[in-house]
Amino acid sequence: MRAEPRNPPGPAARNARRNIQRLREERRFSYGELSNRLTLAGHPIPGYQLGRLEAGDRRIDVDDLAALAGVLGVTPGELLEPPTVCDNCHGAPPEGFICVRCGTTSLGAWTGT
Template sequence: MSEPMGPLGPAGRNLRRNIRRLREHRQWSYREAEARLSKAGRAISTLGLSAIESGERHVDVDDLVALAAVFDLGIEELLRPPAGCDTCHGAPPAGFMCLECETSALPTA
């Protein structure tokens, strides 16, 4: 039996936003993304993709690798904060979270 997952952290929030942004930019329906993931060897249902994008489902390492392959990106690119945020440009001050895009920066020591 698996333990309940906690809320998404900053990387998880970045990932879910990036997946949605990339899927929509490429004009892929959930079904199209599901088919591409299945072809890549990692089936994620349309319901699963929707749950990932809404932050209701966590992504495991195998999902992350498949998503990176399908979008032809490196894993780090999928986890990167959104540079397109007009408020923080993907780089809020250390120790703060942007209320617009929810990107947070670790405090400096």
């Protein structure tokens, strides 16, 4: 059983995690390929750490966000946005709900996963 982190990720971090994974898969980058590209960009993140980041076991700092955005060809703001490519919720599930397909949460009173 995994212990709950003292400072769990919020909605923006969850969005970034999902968007990073989606963009990495769309570009057909393995963790190793993305890691190599980040190293060439001057912000090395080992492949196993990218896996932890996508799983929510590693926090994303602002430098990580900027480097990942640059390598993935998007802006940092785009990584923070709710996913909109989901055919189920289109990035906006009803208030208080979580999309079962993409995991997006509404920003209503309850946003836990």
